[in-house]
Amino acid sequence: MIKTTYYQDLTKMNTFGMKVKARCFVEYDSVADLVDIEFEELARPVLHIGGGSNLLFTDDFKGTVLHSKISFIEILNEGASPEDPVLVSVGAGVVFDDFCAWAAKEGLWGVENLSYIPGEVGASAVQNIGAYGVEVKDVIHSVYCYDTEEEEFVKFDVSECGYGYRDSVFKDPEVKGRFIVTHVVFALTRNPQPKLDYGHLKEAVEAQLERSTGGDEKTLTPSLVRKVIIRIRKEKLPEPSVVGSAGSFFKNPVISAEHFAQIETAAKSEHGADYRVPHYDLPDGTVKVPAAWMIEQCGWKGRRSGGAAVWDKQPLVIVNYTGEAYPEEIIGLEKRIIASVKAKFSVELHPEVEHV
Numbered sequence: 001m002i003k004t005t006y007y008q009d010l011t012k013m014n015t016f017g018m019k020v021k022a023r024c025f026v027e028y029d030s031v032a033d034l035v036d037i038e039f040e041e042l043a044r045p046v047l048h049i050g051g052g053s054n055l056l057f058t059d060d061f062k063g064t065v066l067h068s069k070i071s072f073i074e075i076l077n078e079g080a081s082p083e084d085p086v087l088v089s090v091g092a093g094v095v096f097d098d099f100c101a102w103a104a105k106e107g108l109w110g111v112e113n114l115s116y117i118p119g120e121v122g123a124s125a126v127q128n129i130g131a132y133g134v135e136v137k138d139v140i141h142s143v144y145c146y147d148t149e150e151e152e153f154v155k156f157d158v159s160e161c162g163y164g165y166r167d168s169v170f171k172d173p174e175v176k177g178r179f180i181v182t183h184v185v186f187a188l189t190r191n192p193q194p195k196l197d198y199g200h201l202k203e204a205v206e207a208q209l210e211r212s213t214g215g216d217e218k219t220l221t222p223s224l225v226r227k228v229i230i231r232i233r234k235e236k237l238p239e240p241s242v243v244g245s246a247g248s249f250f251k252n253p254v255i256s257a258e259h260f261a262q263i264e265t266a267a268k269s270e271h272g273a274d275y276r277v278p279h280y281d282l283p284d285g286t287v288k289v290p291a292a293w294m295i296e297q298c299g300w301k302g303r304r305s306g307g308a309a310v311w312d313k314q315p316l317v318i319v320n321y322t323g324e325a326y327p328e329e330i331i332g333l334e335k336r337i338i339a340s341v342k343a344k345f346s347v348e349l350h351p352e353v354e355h356v
């Protein structure tokens with residue numbers, strides 16, 4: 001079925017909770033319905049959304065918003081031995097965390113660290129979502145799309161998806177919007193493969209294992225890891241159904257080693273000689289600095305500006321604090337943060353969240 005509505009309220013379709021409307025909204029249930037849509041006749045521009053959890057609507061949308069409800073999870077092959085990958089095909093409209101919950105229940109490893117990331121399966125393959133040391137590209141086998149220009153179906157093997165940090169070929173400005181993800185095939189495994197190297201995840205999982213089973217490692221399951229991940233995320237991040245946000249608002253900047261040395265010298269004279277600026281040295285000699293640290297150093301953590309605010313437990317997140325914030329208030333706060341980080345560190349922050 002294809003459902004078309006006009007002047008559709010999008011408030012509940014974007015996790016920021018921006019009170020905006022779409023001139024035309026088209027929702028389809030199946031691949032057959034998608035093919036039946038007359039793309040040439042849709043009001044322009046056309047935007048395909050998932051759960052709206054990486055979007056900031058800056059105004060009413062003048063064109064057509066598309067949404068997929070293709071919802072299936074199907075095991076394609078079990079593999080002859082437990083070491084073989086289990087290929088699972090998942091519709092683009094499935095809520096990503098519902099898929100994680102399903103996989104954990106099935107005893108399948110691979111997506112447990114990605115538990116509780118908002119959004120849908122189609123967008124996960126566009127965004128290359130990541131958390132706790134895992135990116136979805138690590139478990140994607142192939143991505144199936146409908147090419148709206150050539151009007152044909154295309155399969156992208158994972159090696160053809162151009163995956164990088166929260167990036168993919170589907171975000172390339174030259175093709176953006178052309179390929180609609182219909183379903184994604186994931187390669188999971190029944191062979192226990194916990195990925196616990198990130199931060200204090202291992203300690204948290206061991207503590208949970210101790211509480212639930214007296215520390216018996218044989219009882220380590222994807223469900224247990226998922227439980228720990230969800231608990232950690234709930235402690236740190238705003239719950240979209242309670243406080244609107246789009247998660248991390250800014251990308252972490254990458255700067256030269258000389259520039260980083262200047263920042264560190266200034267930080268040591270401000271906080272003392274033992275102070276360490278958090279950072280990651282990249283293989284090409286550049287340095288990635290957490291934007292959250294810079295924002296906090298500029299005094300933004302927990303600060304409000306009209307209906308918008310910087311989340312007090314994670315300054316990388318801008319929230320719709322009152323639930324009534326206008327896009328202008330979010331953008332105003334974004335601009336003020338960018339300006340103060342630039343003034344203090346000579347670093348230009350760029351938004352991770354897509355502005356539409």
Ligand SMILES: Cc1cc2nc3c(=O)[nH]c(=O)nc-3n(C[C@H](O)[C@H](O)[C@H](O)COP(=O)(O)OP(=O)(O)OC[C@H]3O[C@@H](n4cnc5c(N)ncnc54)[C@H](O)[C@@H]3O)c2cc1C
Pocket residue numbers: 015047048049050051052053054055068092117118119120121122123124126127128129130131166170179180181182237238239240245246247248354
């Ligand atoms: C509280 C919170 C925490 C978050 N934590 C994380 C995190 O830990 N890690 C992380 O990586 N992200 C995180 N995010 C960001 C967000 O959840 C992801 O970017 C997610 O993949 C967005 O999915 P969505 O379905 O909401 O997509 P949307 O925001 O609706 O769309 C995102 C992009 O995908 C495109 N798109 C959507 N569906 C399709 C489709 N079927 N075909 C083609 N293109 C499509 C859209 O056009 C858009 O460009 C968080 C967000 C929130 C609100």
